Amino acid sequence: MCYYYKLGQVPHKRHIQFRQPDGSLYQEELVSSLGFSGIYSNLYHVYAPTKIKRIEKPVAWTTTPIKDFPLQPIHLKTCLAKETGSDFLQARLPMLMNNDVTINICNPSVRTMDYFYKNGEADELIFVHDGAGYLYSQFGKLRFEAGDYIVIPRTTIYKMEFDENPQPVRLLVVESASPIETVSRYRNELGQLLEHSPYCERDIRPPAELVTETEKGEYLVKIKKQGFLHQYVYEHSPLDVVGWDGFLYPYCISIHDFEPITGRIHQPPPVHQMFQAAQFVICSFVPRLFDYHPLAIPAPYNHSNIDSDEVLYYVEGNFMSRKGVERASFTLHPGGLPHGPHPGTIEASIGKKETIELAVMIDTFKPLWVTQEALTFVDENYPMSWNS
Numbered sequence: 001m002c003y004y005y006k007l008g009q010v011p012h013k014r015h016i017q018f019r020q021p022d023g024s025l026y027q028e029e030l031v032s033s034l035g036f037s038g039i040y041s042n043l044y045h046v047y048a049p050t051k052i053k054r055i056e057k058p059v060a061w062t063t064t065p066i067k068d069f070p071l072q073p074i075h076l077k078t079c080l081a082k083e084t085g086s087d088f089l090q091a092r093l094p095m096l097m098n099n100d101v102t103i104n105i106c107n108p109s110v111r112t113m114d115y116f117y118k119n120g121e122a123d124e125l126i127f128v129h130d131g132a133g134y135l136y137s138q139f140g141k142l143r144f145e146a147g148d149y150i151v152i153p154r155t156t157i158y159k160m161e162f163d164e165n166p167q168p169v170r171l172l173v174v175e176s177a178s179p180i181e182t183v184s185r186y187r188n189e190l191g192q193l194l195e196h197s198p199y200c201e202r203d204i205r206p207p208a209e210l211v212t213e214t215e216k217g218e219y220l221v222k223i224k225k226q227g228f229l230h231q232y233v234y235e236h237s238p239l240d241v242v243g244w245d246g247f248l249y250p251y252c253i254s255i256h257d258f259e260p261i262t263g264r265i266h267q268p269p270p271v272h273q274m275f276q277a278a279q280f281v282i283c284s285f286v287p288r289l290f291d292y293h294p295l296a297i298p299a300p301y302n303h304s305n306i307d308s309d310e311v312l313y314y315v316e317g318n319f320m321s322r323k324g325v326e327r328a329s330f331t332l333h334p335g336g337l338p339h340g341p342h343p344g345t346i347e348a349s350i351g352k353k354e355t356i357e358l359a360v361m362i363d364t365f366k367p368l369w370v371t372q373e374a375l376t377f378v379d380e381n382y383p384m385s386w387n388s
Contacts, residue, residue: 008243041246065369075382120225131169133162140207178278213237260288302340
């Protein structure tokens with residue numbers, strides 16, 4: 001969970017008169033979770049957020065999972081993916097999914113969006129692998145850089161604007177049916193991150209500048225829900241907010257601000273956890289010193305998942321337990337099968353003092369399906385790669 005934050009103008013009390021310079025009332029909007037029992041924010045609009053000009057025909061937006069794909073270790077060579085579509089939304093390609101989470105790659109060719117987007121059924125976490133820019137939402141302007149996680153609560157209306165430079169944009173987009181939060185064991189009873197947490201509130205970056213647009217016109221908001229993009233047209237911008245406060249808002253935190261936990265012997269993956277959701281966790285593997293027991297084996301031991309699928313997205317460096325895996329690719333080791341280091345990597349790790357790898361790990365507590373879109377990237381040789 002985030003901490004309390006305020007941006008722009010808000011009245012002294014909630015739910016009281018707050019008037020514009022012409023004497024009319026600002027329109028208050030409560031954005032809440034768990035009905036009225038979870039985290040929330042209060043926003044103050046120039047125009048009523050309920051005022052719709054027209055609703056256009058929905059567009060089907062579905063993903064096809066391959067439910068009879070063989071049970072096997074999987075390597076998705078998404079390092080081969082170039083531009084996967086035009087703008088930030090059209091470029092999303094789902095790779096892995098279940099009812100709790102969808103994991104997408106997204107390499108847009110267009111740097112701006114001429115509409116707004118709202119995910120009406122999922123929180124989103126965007127890992128910025130390559131590129132930089134701004135997220136514009138009713139909560140303000142949020143700068144992001146390579147290495148940032150952007151956490152976006154569901155129903156946030158936003159658009160992405162990427163910097164104009166020759167560098168391609170490469171994103172990992174995670175859609176979650178449950179809230180994406182900081183790790184509960186890192187927090188005290190009031191929600192403050194504890195001293196032993198590998199990150200703290202100073203690392204969390206909320207929107208720094210409010211953008212208030214009052215011009216009339218036609219503003220398209222595409223809302224994703226139940227297999228469709230619903231297209232709402234308003235006569236005012238959704239960025240008509242003059243102030244807000246609360247605990248619910250988009251924010252950034254960098255993978256480079258995660259402080260690794262190390263020990264005398266090899267530490268299990270939960271020490272790398274950065275976020276939690278109801279049915280999966282997200283971990284950050286970052287540069288760190290290796291284990292310092294005199295007989296330590298830095299490479300991970302063989303492991304049998306009995307209740308989770310393990311996804312690794314490779315960001316930078318040489319992941320010391322894997323061979324043949326490149327930057328911006330995935331591996332999936334499903335529950336029901338043992339997995340472990342490739343041959344030779346255990347011995348090679350002995351005596352090494354540190355690693356400079358960067359990776360994002362997603363562990364799900366229910367099985368994942370490979371999607372139709374992912375079949376293009378499947379490495380047919382990966383299941384047998386422990387034989388050599």
